[in-house]
Amino acid sequence: MNIPADLRYTSSHEWLRRETDGSITVGITDHAQGQLGDLVFVELPAVGRKLGAGEACAVVESVKAASDVYAPIGGTVVATNEAVPAAPEKVNEDAYAAWLFRLRPDDPAAMDALLDARGYQAVIGE
Amino acid sequence: MSRSTPLNALHRAAGARMVDFGGWDMPLHYGSQLDEHHAVRRGAGMFDVSHMRVVDIEGPAARAFLRRAIANDVARLVEPGKALYGCLLAPDGGVVDDLIVYFVRDGVYRLVVNAGTADGDIAWLSSLRDQHAPGLAIRPRPDLAIIAVQGPTARGKVWRALPGSEAATAALKPFSAAVHGDCFIARTGYTGEDGFEIVMPAARAEANWTALAGAGVRPCGLGARDTLRLEAGMNLYGQDMDAKTSPLDAGLAWTVDLSGERDFVGRAALVAAGQRRVFLGLVLLDGGGVLRAHQTVHTSHGEGEITSGTYSPTMSRSIALARLPIGVAAGDPVEVAVRDKRLRARVVKPPFVRAGQVRVPLDGRPVAIDVRPLTADDVAAYRALRLRGFAEHPEAFTSSADEESGKPPESLARRLARDPARPHDAVYGAFDGATLVGVAGIDVDMRAKTRHKGHVFGMYVASERAGSGIGAALVERLIAHATAAGLRQLVLTVTAGNAAAERVYARAGFVACGREPQAVVVAGRAHDKITMVLFLPAASAPRS
Numbered sequence: 001m002n003i004p005a006d007l008r009y010t011s012s013h014e015w016l017r018r019e020t021d022g023s024i025t026v027g028i029t030d031h032a033q034g035q036l037g038d039l040v041f042v043e044l045p046a047v048g049r050k051l052g053a054g055e056a057c058a059v060v061e062s063v064k065a066a067s068d069v070y071a072p073i074g075g076t077v078v079a080t081n082e083a084v085p086a087a088p089e090k091v092n093e094d095a096y097a098a099w100l101f102r103l104r105p106d107d108p109a110a111m112d113a114l115l116d117a118r119g120y121q122a123v124i125g126e
Numbered sequence: 127m128s129r130s131t132p133l134n135a136l137h138r139a140a141g142a143r144m145v146d147f148g149g150w151d152m153p154l155h156y157g158s159q160l161d162e163h164h165a166v167r168r169g170a171g172m173f174d175v176s177h178m179r180v181v182d183i184e185g186p187a188a189r190a191f192l193r194r195a196i197a198n199d200v201a202r203l204v205e206p207g208k209a210l211y212g213c214l215l216a217p218d219g220g221v222v223d224d225l226i227v228y229f230v231r232d233g234v235y236r237l238v239v240n241a242g243t244a245d246g247d248i249a250w251l252s253s254l255r256d257q258h259a260p261g262l263a264i265r266p267r268p269d270l271a272i273i274a275v276q277g278p279t280a281r282g283k284v285w286r287a288l289p290g291s292e293a294a295t296a297a298l299k300p301f302s303a304a305v306h307g308d309c310f311i312a313r314t315g316y317t318g319e320d321g322f323e324i325v326m327p328a329a330r331a332e333a334n335w336t337a338l339a340g341a342g343v344r345p346c347g348l349g350a351r352d353t354l355r356l357e358a359g360m361n362l363y364g365q366d367m368d369a370k371t372s373p374l375d376a377g378l379a380w381t382v383d384l385s386g387e388r389d390f391v392g393r394a395a396l397v398a399a400g401q402r403r404v405f406l407g408l409v410l411l412d413g414g415g416v417l418r419a420h421q422t423v424h425t426s427h428g429e430g431e432i433t434s435g436t437y438s439p440t441m442s443r444s445i446a447l448a449r450l451p452i453g454v455a456a457g458d459p460v461e462v463a464v465r466d467k468r469l470r471a472r473v474v475k476p477p478f479v480r481a482g483q484v485r486v487p488l489d490g491r492p493v494a495i496d497v498r499p500l501t502a503d504d505v506a507a508y509r510a511l512r513l514r515g516f517a518e519h520p521e522a523f524t525s526s527a528d529e530e531s532g533k534p535p536e537s538l539a540r541r542l543a544r545d546p547a548r549p550h551d552a553v554y555g556a557f558d559g560a561t562l563v564g565v566a567g568i569d570v571d572m573r574a575k576t577r578h579k580g581h582v583f584g585m586y587v588a589s590e591r592a593g594s595g596i597g598a599a600l601v602e603r604l605i606a607h608a609t610a611a612g613l614r615q616l617v618l619t620v621t622a623g624n625a626a627a628e629r630v631y632a633r634a635g636f637v638a639c640g641r642e643p644q645a646v647v648v649a650g651r652a653h654d655k656i657t658m659v660l661f662l663p664a665a666s667a668p669r670s
Binding site: 034037038040041043059061063064066089092 | 352
């Protein structure tokens with residue numbers, strides 16, 4: 001199972017990465033894409049939208065099922081990866097390259113309270 | 127505690143993602159469900175369907191017993207090996223299960239039933255047996271495995287993998303089976319592609335699976351099986367119909383044989399209830415999501431519900447099967463509630479895909495055809511199209527161009543205006559954008575002795591649009607109109623030799639029932655007319 005050590009994670013299968021400008025990039029994990037199977041539809045939040053921590057803000061649908069993506073921390077959407085709605089299979093190919101959206105966090109330290117790679121591994125039991 | 131098939135170890139060794147299906151531990155996919163889907167449409171794929179249960183019915187009373195137990199009539203099976211799809215019904219008309227029954231030989235039939243319902247089916251058949259055919263053997267066959275090999279190149283690959291099978295099955299027609307050594311090979315499937323379903327001793331399953339893989343057949347999981355069957359417009363038990371659904375409301379009227387007096391379980395309830403819903407396909411026109419089971423469909427005749435929905439890998443858009451109010455027909459625009467949005471979809475007649483070809487109009491190509499009743503405002507376009515039809519096909523119409531062009535337009539306008547004394551008369555037009563490209567009418571003589579039947583008249587499709595499904599869409603709409611009006615039958619005549627028209631009607635279920643010799647004379651030459659009839663399932667009055 002691919003769980004990069006330099007990322008943070010949620011138990012709802014999002015990953016987070018802090019960029020040099022302080023923004024936070026969010027995607028879904030390799031485990032999540034594997035559970036969903038071939039993705040065929042992705043809907044991303046609008047740039048500028050304010051999100052509360054835990055708020056459903058994106059949708060990923062595979063052939064088999066629809067799933068919400070939750071904002072891991074509170075913040076404002078500053079960018080979205082438009083390549084993904086155009087070609088959802090990119091998430092299946094590399095879940096950590098195919099990021100979904102970037103947040104400017106309300107609290108820059110909030111991310112540090114989330115799971116690290118070992119904690120996420122324990123959550124998915126692998 | 128999941129049960130496993132004889133191929134379970136091979137699936138796991140191949141890295142399959144396993145899921146529970148009907149109490150069985152089954153492969154969902156071996157990596158990519160989409161790639162597996164395409165492999166079946168373009169080449170050959172195989173499915174372990176050993177979770178489906180084989181039940182042999184043996185004894186002199188087998189035929190009479192199955193004629194009572196199954197809503198389709200096994201008396202149609204006269205040649206050994208022939209297969210029939212049908213439903214087991216409960217006395218209240220609900221569907222206990224759907225199955226395929228094979229006529230093996232006199233006194234021996236083989237049923238293949240669904241995994242999750244098999245135990246219930248056997249209990250139900252046994253209780254019927256105790257009542258009506260004591261002594262009949264009902265033998266579940268857990269000693270057998272089934273591999274379905276499907277796709278345009280499937281048969282050739284089976285012949286390569288299983289030596290000697292070609293001689294046994296080369297002449298096999300669709301929906302027939304033959305015995306080859308310890309294999310029972312049927313030309314049936316659940317994908318809309320050609321291929322075989324091979325029943326074999328469980329001990330032979332691994333060797334045959336390995337030989338098929340060696341011949342280039344790609345292992346496919348239940349995920350691809352579901353998208354393939356949905357594209358093929360085939361029902362899934364538990365989703366598209368169940369014990370609370372009448373087969374008439376699940377698009378399965380064609381599997382219910384109401385001809386003659388045969389007394390099958392559920393007949394009385396079906397006849398009493400009639401048809402209450404239509405079962406049709408949807409194609410999503412907007413982006414914004416994927417159609418899924420239980421989403422609400424908003425139509426101009428009220429609300430309906432999606433029973434199966436998915437993403438179609440062949441069409442690259444979302445499709446669904448849906449139970450909709452009577453009156454809804456192919457071509458209608460509808461909206462589907464997906465999360466917090468209403469997405470536009472179009473009603474189509476399944477199958478969506480057969481033999482690798484998309485069979486329904488997608489938005490854009492060809493332009494979706496709108497079929498709607500004509501009004502007095504359409505009289506000019508209607509008259510122009512009729513005159514074209516008469517001129518191009520004088521033998522096909524009883525009216526002639528000269529007579530028609532001599533009439534004032536008001537006489538046609540009267541036909542398009544609603545006449546309260548003739549509430550079921552209508553003329554439908556097929557429009558491509560604003561252009562009228564096809565017409566067909568229905569009239570009902572409202573006298574007490576004749577108001578059970580409608581006459582189809584004046585069907586014409588602009589010659590440059592012939593063969594694009596417009597005729598079928600018009601016929602479909604007339605059938606929906608007649609069903610909603612409570613008619614029991616539709617009658618029409620077609621000039622002998624007009625094979626294209628006859629085919630359109632036959633595909634819709636019309637059967638020839640008579641021939642009038644020299645019915646019309648055109649330019650000194652006499653033409654016969656063939657009468658065709660379609661019996662409609664009884665419909666209750668549409669709600670609201």
